[in-house]
Amino acid sequence: MKKKIGNPSTPEILHNPGRRTAIKVGLATVPTVAVASMVPWSLAEAKAIVSPPTTPFLEPMPITPVVPQRLLTDPAFAHPPTEIPNRAINPATGIPYEGRGEPHQFRSMNPPQYFFAQHFGAVPAVSIHPNLQPQINFWGANLGGADLSVDKPMTPMPTIVTRYQTGANTACVVRRFNDLPTGVPSGGFGKNQISIHLHNYHSAPESDGGPCDPTLGGLSEDPAAQGRFYFPGQYYDYYYNMKRAGFTNPATPDGDVRETLGTLWYHDHREGHTAENVYKGIAGFHLVFNEYDTGDENTGLRLPSYPEYDIPMIFTDLLIDPNTGQAAFDLFDTDGHLGDKYLVNGKVQPYFNVSKRRYRLRLLDMGPSRFYELFLTNPDEPAQSIPFWRIGNDGNLMAAPVLVNSVKLAVAERGDVIVDFDKITAPGGAAPGATRLWLENRLIQTNGRGPDNILDNPATPANVLVEFRIGAVAPDASQDPATITSFAPITLPPIETPIVTRNFAFNRSGGQWTVNGVPMSCDVVRFTVQRNTTERWIYSNSSGGWSHPIHNHFVEGRIVSRNGVPTPTNSVEYGRKDVVWLGENETVEYIVKVTDYRGVYPMHCHNVVHEDHAMMLLFAVQDVGDTNPNP
C-alpha cells in the first residue's frame, strides 16, 4: 500500500513512466513534499556546505612509502603467525589475540616466506593543504613498528609490494594490528573495527577481508567469534600465497600466468561501516610484480621502473566543513558522499615534478562515491588533445596498450597508464613546448548517486587533481608502448562456456539499495558457484539516474557485452576486470571463472555508501553449486 506525504493533488507523477522527466516536472511545478521545504533539518540543506577555498599546486605530491619486510624475530611476531588462528585469550584485553576465525587455506602448499606488519591507528594531525587546518579525523596504518609515536599511522596507507615467481615460494603473511582509538570517533564517523580487503586478489575467504560469513553457524552471530572484523587490541594474519589462479591444478602449481595480477589495493570492509572508514583513510596500494612485469625497466616487459618512474596515485574527494575545518561525513546520507576537494596521495591538488621521459601512473579511485573521466590538459593550450597509453585495467595488464585520450574510473577501478612527457612536449608532439600538464577530471557529478554524463570544459582549475611540472630530459630504458603489441605471456585466458546464467538487478527498494530487490543480510548466502566452473552473470541497472560500480570478491570476469554490444577487441574493457561500471539503464554480460578456494565472498556496489546501505550479497564457492538464475 502506497501513501503520499503532502499534496495529494498530484497522483499523476507517480505513474509517469519517464522517471527523470517526472523528477524535473516535480521540482519545477509540484511541491511533492510540501512540508520538507519548510523544515530546517533537511539533509539537502545539511549537505549544502562548501569547503574553504584553496590555492592549487602549492605542495608536491607525496609518494607513499613501502612496508618493509620483517623477520620472524621482530616483536610484531612475538606470537608466531600460525595456520590456525591464535584464539588464545589475551589477558590484557580479555578477547582473543587474533580476530581470524578460520585456518589459512592451502597454506602447507606454500608456507609463508615473507612477513609484513602494520599497526592501524589514528593519524596524528596532518596537513593536506597549507590553506586548511591540520586534519584530525583520519585513520591509517604504519610501517609495522610497535611504537606508533615513532612509526606513525598514515593515509593513504603505505604500499605493500609482493611478487609472483614461477618455481619459487614467495608466499607472505601480513599481520595487521588494530590499534584504532576507542571512544567517540574523531569527527563523529568511523567504526574502530576493521576487516582489511585485498581488493582484486585471489584470496581464500579468511584472508580476503570480507564483511561476514554465516556458514560458521552460531559463531558467526557472535561479534567476538564472527572471524572477519576485529577489535582494538587484536591482530589478524592475512596469508597471500602469491600464486596465480589455478594453482590447485596439479599441472600448474604456480597458477596460470594469464591470471597475473598487478595493481591491487587494500581497504577496510567492516560490514555496514566501510564508507566512513575508507573516507577516514583506510586505503592503500598493494602492488604485485612478476617475472615479466618486473618493476625494472631494463628487464622483462621493460615497463617504467618502480618506484622512480612507476607512480601509484590514489584519488579521493573530501568535503571540509568550514565551521570545523575538518573532513566531514554524514552517516545519515544514503545516496553517496561527494567532496569538493580532490586529494592525490593525501594532498589537495598537489604538483608533481617529472622528467621528460615515460612514467607509469597507477590511477586509483578510492571513492567514496565519485566517478572520474581523466584527461591530460595543457593549461596554456586547453584545446590540445593529449593522448597517452592505457596498459592496465583494474589489477590487470590488458592484451596490449591502447592509445586513449581519457581514462574513466568508477570507485575502486584502477587504470595503469604510460605517459611519455618527452614525446608529448617535443616538437611535433601533442603539446609541444608545454612545461606543465594537468591531470583533470572533466566528468561532472552533482550528487552521490552517479555522474551526470556531461563533460566540463578543459582546463577548469577546480577539476584538476595534479599538475605535472615537466623538467629536463632523463634517461629512459623503458619500452615505448607504441612498439608493444602484446604483454605475452600475460595474455587473455580463453573464455570458457558458462554452465549457469544468473541475473543481478541493481536497484532501489524500500529506501535502500538492493540486489534483485533484496538488501544485504549477513545471514544469507544467496547462491553457490561450483568450484572450477565458469558462469555468466548479467548485471542490470534499470533505475534511471544512478550508477553503480559492481565488484565481486575473489573472481575476476570478462565484460563480453555491454547493452548487447560485444566488447570490441580494441576497447579498454577488453580484458580481465573486477569492477564493472554499471551506468544508467545499462546491462552488462560478465563471465567469471571460479577456481581454487572454497568459501563465502561478497558481491556489492563499490559506491561504498550504497554498499553500506545494503547493495551487497553473499555468495559461496563449493564443490557442488546451484543454478539459481535470480539469486
Added chain:
Amino acid sequence: MMNIEKRSLVFGATAAIFGAGAMLAATSASAAQNPREQFRKKHFPNVPLITHTGESVLLYDDLLKDKKVVINFMYTVCSDTCSLTTQNIKQARVLLGDLAKDINFYSFSLTPLEDDPAALRAYMDMHEVGSTGWTFLTGTPDNIERVRQGLGFVQQDPIEDADISSHASMLRVGNEKMVSWGHASGTTSGRSIARKIRFEFS
C-alpha cells in the same frame, strides 16, 4: 549561530574574571569540534512527540540522549512492509535476549494525523509487540516531519520520497553517546536484524 557566539563571548568574559569558568568557556568554544554536539544539532531536533501511552516526550532529551536505540518508521494502516518489519524486530528482540534490555526500540508514525496513541496501541496489540523497551510515537505532522528529515529517512528523489512506504523498511541502529550509527534492513529477518544489532553494539 549568533546567539551561540554571543554566549561563548559572555562565558569567555566570565572566565577571565572567575577561574572556575574557564572549563565552561573551553567547552563552549570547542563545541564546534565536538562530534556528538555537531551530530545532535544536525540530526536530532529536540521536538515534542507523543508516545503510545499518551506521554509527551522530547526527541533528544528523552528518547536519544545517552541511549542505545533502534529506530524505524511505520504507519498503522501499512499492511506489508511495516508488518514484516515489525514482526522481524519483534523476533530480533527475542533473539537478542538480555542485550535487548539495554536497547530502546522506537517506531515513529509516518501518518501522525491518523495514528493517535490509541491507534498505535491497537497496532501494538495486533502485532503482540509488548511494550517493554519498545515505544511507538506520534506527534504533530510538522514535528514528525522534522524527525524524519533529521534521522535521514528521506529519499533524494522527490517521487520516491513522497511514497511513505519507502521509509518503512530501514532501521537506524545507534549509540548516541558514542556517535556510532549503523543501519539494518527491516525486511530481512529477525535473525539477520539481531545479528546486525549485535555487530553494531559490539
